[in-house]
Amino acid sequence: MRVAIIGAGISGLALAYYLQKLGIPYDLFEATTHVGGNIRTVKVHEYLLEMGPNSLQSTPELKDLVRELKLEREVMHAAPEHDHRYVLRAGSYTRLPSSPFSLLSSDFFSWKSKYRILKEKDVPPADIDYETVAQFFERRFGGKMAAYTVSPFMPGIYAGDPEKLLIKKALPRLKELEMRYGSVLKGLVQQKNSYVRQKTFSFAKGMRTLPKAIAGKLISLHTEHRVEMITRSQGKYIISCASPGDYDTEEYNLLVLALPAYQAAELLQYTFPGLSAAMQNIHYPPLAVVHTVYNRKDVTHSPKGFGALHPQLESAFATGSVWSSSVFDGRCRPHEVLFTTFVGGSQSPEKALMERPKLLQGVHEELSALHGISADKPNFQHAYLWKHSIPQYDMHIEDAHTMAKDLEQEGLFIAANWQSGVSVANCIHYAKELAHKINLKRPHVLNS
Template sequence: MCIGMYFRRQELTPDIMVGIIGAGISGLTLAYQLQERNIPYLLLEEKDITGGYIKTEITDNYTLDIGPNSILADEEITKFFNSIGIENELIEANPNSKDRYIFKAGKYQVLPDSPPKLLKSNFFSFKTKISILREFFRKTEKIEDETLAHFITRRFNKEVTDYVLNPFVTGIYAGNPEKLLVKLTFPILNDLENKYGSVLKGMLKSGGSGRRKSFNFRNGMATLPKAIAKKLKNLQLNTQVEKVEYQDGQYKVSALSNGQILSYNFSQLVIATPAFAASSIMENISIEVAKALSQIEYPSMALVHTVYSKDNVNVQLNGFGGLNPKIENKFAAGSIWTSSVFSGRVPDNQILLTSFVGGSQYSEQYKNADQQIKENIIQDFQRDLKIEGRPLMQKIHRWEKAIPQYDKNLQAAYSEIEKLQVKGIYFCAGWYKGVSLSDCIKNASQLAKNISTLKDTHS
């Protein structure tokens, strides 16, 4: 729907008019929640499609997610799915796929998912098991800007850092645990140490953070942005915001739309783009913020989908996937055994594996040519998963700027944002206080609530 003409006329701008830049999951959710509260908004998106990093490619035989592969849902997220009417589209992860495999000592081994299982299994050395038990009694420390690797090595030991933390951080952030900060990634770890004196004691006493389930959708992850976009009355595609200025208490936004320069006035402005795009948008508002945003790292990552006939697979792939600790020097960061997790991705007699190459610890591997990456993955599958022969289909998708790194540079950007003097500008995106889709939905929903409080004080 094109409503640019209407918003160009300043005299029609009501007291609260929210401009949202970027129709990824964050901007879409925010727009939807504002609409539900009868708050006027306009959502501007540069592409001709919504969803940002969420993308699904559907062909005759295959449903391939080339961005996020699943979403973790608790009660709040489930309610959100119901409100946008996609509850019948949901596919829950197969219960047989709950095990996570980690490559260790030449093979994939199940990572024990509870302390008793961990003590019984041979996954860790005896020394590490003792070290894990000693975490209950280890003295607490407060360390400024502590990295995840430092925290886990301090509380547990290096083997836990290398074989649990490292592959998981690769899986979530495509990041390096030596650089990511505890307080930005898993602040719960600091909280448990401070409150209970021990992470394990805290986990036992607080009873965990509530069960969350992993979901995808019948027609892939793109179902989610499509469903939200369908509900929106004020979404404008093909509109690239180029410049924002703050004048007389209003945000003046200039955008390029189908070769035309359009301008809009907003009382509140939400930037829901990746940090590198937010950086140029912010240049006229604060050069310091713009500079800090430009320094947030987004390592590159390639997703490789590989499909085999089931006849070629000699082992049961009952698990979520296999993650590769950096110390094992594998080519890929890991693979999700996608067809074991979600049904309907490929025909019943085939399997689909989704591999990740790149991220901050595998940047050299990303530099390989497409064909080389594909071949290396086939060789790894032959050696480590005993899959024979050639795949029926293999596709690669590259993200030059994949996932924002929650490290010191991000911390510096947050500090600059806190110093911003102008009012009524907000950030709502995967780089701002939560990278997962569920964090993006929750943060956007909370921002809509905060903005609606402003409206109440205006009226």
């Protein structure tokens, strides 16, 4: 049995790694010269900049992976204050309570709002088709809770719009609590003892450390191999691949697509036109990532914490910032501070696409106002545009998920963030489960 995996982002790399551990032959094809996909760390002068993910959650799989890859010494844990997250409220930052329970004991909400939140336990559960994150929170907790606690996280995690993201897809755990315990609050209380807050970490040399280390272990990784065509013959997948000065065609029993939906859609348009059309519908909004550095002495409200989220009703320029130098050491010089700011996403795509000087100026002006920065201009600024950032778990993703599930019978699998959940930890978890699923298919495929 041979497995073709297309795409060496974290999903494809993790899948190849776990298949290799199980002794299953595979070929992992990556179009570019480098691995990691969305995970992109760039060193510019003395600044360590993350264009994609900034940090990871320390899940059991990730802990094991770090140990197996012997990366313990490279791990950099987030500073103790990383738990402090802020939300923009009436033009200035207010600290978010660190857990759902402390939300009720803190003065973040008025008594009236807290009373409404507590009433959630009396709201009957309802399974509503295509219910969005915003509708779910409105229904169960009332509007204030949604606007200032959960909704700002949606642009933060998905570059997404809570009015469009589906609760079942974007926050499945909360929906499960409602359906299982009759109320989210009741569920949280029931599961209180099993709730462990995962630690946040990165690596001294940035996030790229992880994909590079996985790649270093793989025996069948082919970079600069762009898959250009997929056909089927007698139940097998024929993969045609362009590499520098060469063009190869190989046959495989199983095929795993570990690439963004819009790229996978192109490859499947003749072989599986239905799935291809459904994947084409998955929306990836544009998102700009802007890094800005100031002298610490020029920043009146020096950032201490993970960062801040900007709810849409505050009409801010950016959707939020990670206060990178406050979370991890070594991101800039000791006398400086580094902000990583996100602009655009589903709620305001046009802002991500604005002219670069305007984008940089907009970020500088907003940071200056929010942090009391006296410098006329930053020491350094850098912008990176994701034309297609993060897949939206909205109503358009449903068809692709359903069709992809059905096609597993045909030996076609998906391992990508539009299937597994968007966090790096989700991608790794899903890849590991898929490797075991493929392993179970081994006797069947060998006998066919």
